[in-house]
Amino acid sequence: MLRLCEVLSATLQRPLPIAVVGGEEVPSFLPRHAARTLVFVFQQRSSSLFRGALRRNHYLTLRVAGSVPALVRYASDRPNCRAQAHQLVGAVRQCNPVCLFESHFGKSNAFYVPLMEAKPMAKRARGLRRRHDANTKQIARLSARVRRELSYLGFPSREWTVPRFQDGARVLDVLIVGGGQGGLAIAFHLKREQITNIRIVDRNPRGLEGPWLKFARMAMLRTPKEVTGMELGIPSLTARAWYEARFGRDAWKSIQTFPRTAWREYLNWFRDVLDLPVENEVEVTAIGPSGDLLLAHLRHGQRVERVHARKIVLSTGIEGNATWRPPQNLVAYVPATRYAHSADNIDFRRLKGKRIGVLGVGAAAFDNAAMALEAGAARVDLCFRRAEIPRINPLLWGHFAGILAHFGELSDLERWRFMRHMLEPPQPPPQHAYWRCLEFTNFHWHPNCGWRSVRDTGRAVSVETETGSFKFDFIIFATGTETDLSSRPELAPIVDQIALWRDRFTPPTGEENDELGSYPYLGNAFEFTERTPGAAPFLRRLHNFTYGAMPSLGLTGAAIPGMKYGVPRLVNGLVRDLFLEDAARHYEDLAAYKVPELATLESKYDWISGLDGDALADIGVAAGAKPPRRKRLVS
Structure with missing residues (x-):
């Protein structure tokens, strides 16, 4: 650290104080974005490089290069300086800062180290707390707005699925396996359709669903920041609305793609504001038929639970079929x-x-x-x-409504050729x-x-x-x-009955692709299909909303850009199947329907006079109301 100070000071021909914060003096709240400044607080045990500076009650503020004038610039022909700077940058990233750090570069012959002179913790902590409180209030306001807007869209509000029971327990209408972005979006859409008898399970602890804090090691997503889909058309629920409330509008303008850690934080908020009941650290170990239902084995630590469901959706991302x-x-x-x-x-x-x-x-x-x-x-x-x-990414070509919404309507040959050009390079x-x-x-x-x-x-x-x-x-x-579907333990009991593309389609000579042929051949609502027709009808109850859906339905099963079209396609299929399966029961319910819309044949005054106080309150009439004045008839 001292050597870095000396090198940079010599380059700038002036002293350069650098300090880092850590230890018990750090306030309990997390620092937030303030305009275009990224503030980092490192925990005491994060890195030995910083431990010597912890007693100084200072902290380091890093500003995004190019956004503020307080930058340290030095030429790339100073190898010692570059090496020392890279050590600092590497140490910063190893410390897992609470906000994302990403260096930005200008001309190729220059390197920018975003640094700002440190100020005492006690003085700056007050400003951090004010910004934190302001951002917390913004998120609270946004959450309240989401709930209010959802209340405007509550029709129809009737829960309509017919209860079924097995072994004394109610059968789930839908079991969602995976609590990442796909599972959350599916659960939200089902709630909008008044299907609430669902469960969402994920084998990971809360916050570690999906790849974002595990093996995804990019600084920024490659998906454009403007992408939508999870929010189902509700503006206040978009990633942009959350990011602006969390970090400010200027911060949104300063990014081109979404920061990885911020995306994970957005998913946490999405889950909480919609009250989606994800059960963490629950793993599905096996799925198989049980009469006309599906039976899933759920492992909770050392305990195994048997759950019957009418529908099961696999929303397990890029590794769901591989x-x-x-x-x-x-x-x-x-x-x-x-x-x-x-x-x-x-x-x-x-x-x-x-x-x-x-x-x-x-x-x-x-x-x-x-x-x-x-x-x-x-x-x-x-x-x-x-x-x-x-240098060319063919998948980016497919970011338009026609192919995202209707790829599944193409013929097998057309889909095969599109996918070869998209996936082979x-x-x-x-x-x-x-x-x-x-x-x-x-x-x-x-x-x-x-x-x-x-x-x-x-x-x-x-x-x-x-x-x-x-x-x-x-x-x-x-x-x-x-x-390789056989690599998925939950599918092991039934994998031999699932149709793959090579079972259903023979490509023209010269257009073969063994990898593409090993993908599952899915129906219009992401359902698995039978390898031998009539041998495994239960497969229509099992839906594969994963990366493995690409050859069948395009970029809609696991990718962020495809959710706008993939989630409604899946949920519409679930709603259709559940309704059609119970159509006879719904008809019986209709035949027995005896709730009058015309409540009485009495006059309004006589009818109201016979109601008690609670009933009057329900219809918005005050007790003791005078009868309406009758109009005089003129002969």
């Missing part, structure tokens, strides 16, 4: 301590000073490489078999992910560098490639997912 696994031919003779998949829980602090190899060229490869570099890795080599880094890393790695002089990428073999030599891992050999201390495989 598995994360490194190439087995490369790791067969390598100890598990020497490698990890990019989706694993990696302790990047242990990679400090080590030589790291990354296999892959997509966003996950660059995100994990950046995490290793920021943790102090001695060198990171990113290898891929292609001749160049991909690798997705490129986002620009900010590429620049994040390029900050470091010890980062190297190697095209035409497919790996042929990996073996452990005891002191290192030796990798033979198409262009030479490498020695690494640790390897990260950023090789994506492998579509």
Whole structure:
């Protein structure tokens, strides 16, 4: 830290005080966005780099480069200065700040370190508390507005599904597996349709649903910040409304894509403001038929619960129909301590000073490489078999209403051809992910560098490639997912009965794709279909709202941009099936319906006179009201 101060001060030809906050002096509230300033408070045990500064009762305020004049600028031809600055940036990111930190860069020949002179904690804490209180009030007002607007949209308000019972317990109308963004949006839409006999379960603790605080290591989402869909057309429920209330309108204008940690915080608020009953740390271990229902086994710690449901929706995201696994031919003779998949829980602090190899060229490869570099890795080599880094993302082409809403209406051949062009090319890393790695002089990428073999030599891992050999201390495989329904434990009892694309469609010669053929072949409402017609009719009750729905229904099952169209398609199918299944019962209910709309044939005065006080209050008439004056008839 002191060395960094000296280097930057020498560059600027003036003193540069730097301080960091931590320890018990930190107020219990979390600092919030104030205009375009990002304020960070680090916990006492976050990083040894900062412990020496904790007793100074100071804190560090980082401002987004380009938004304020108080920036430290230095030329990129000062390698010592760059190295010291990268150590600071890496330490900041390791400390898991309560607000997102992302460095922004201007010209390619300059590097900006966003710093501001520190001020005493006691003086600035009052300002932080005022901003925190103001933001808390804004969120409270927004939440109240959401509830008020929902009350305007409450018609029809009648719960209409017919109760069914099995083994003495009520059968669920819908069981939603997954409490991430998809599960929350589905539950909200079902509530709007007055289907309330539902449960939402997720195997993760609260706040860790989905990838956002686990293996997603990007600084910003690649999805445009303007995307909508979860809110079902209610403006006050949009991510933008929440972000502006949380951080301010100027903060919204300053971002291009949504910060990852802010998106996770938005999902937490979405769940709370809508009172969605997610049950955390509950895992679905098996799903199978039980008569004309589905039976799910739910594990709560050591206890297993059997739950019957008319419908089950799998909303388990990108891994819902796939598995994360490194190439087995490369790791067969390598100890598990020497490698990890990019989706694993990696302790990047242990990679400090080590030589790291990354296999892959997509966003996950660059995100994990950046995490290793920021943790102090001695060198990171990113290898891929292609001749160049991909730059075109065909999935972005599909962000328009026609394909998002109606892809499922295309013929099998048309859908197959669209998906081949969308999924066969690798997705490129986002620009900010590429620049994040390029900050470091010890980062190297190697095209035409497919790996042929990996073996452990005891002191290192030796990798033979198409262009030479490498020695690494640790390897990260950023090789994506492998579509395989049999890898999902909840589907194991029934996986052999589920139809895949290769069971239903034979592509023309030259257009084969084994990976695409392994995706499930789904119906119009995301329901699984039978491999052998008539052999497994219960599959129409099981809906697959995951990334595996792409070949059948397009970018609607797991991606944020597709939810605007995918969630209504799914929920409309659920509502339709539940109603049609009980149509006879609804007809019986109609035949027995005897509630009069015309309540009486008496005069209004005589009828009101016979009511008690409570009944009068219900119809809005005060007790003791005088009879209405009768009009005189003129002959």
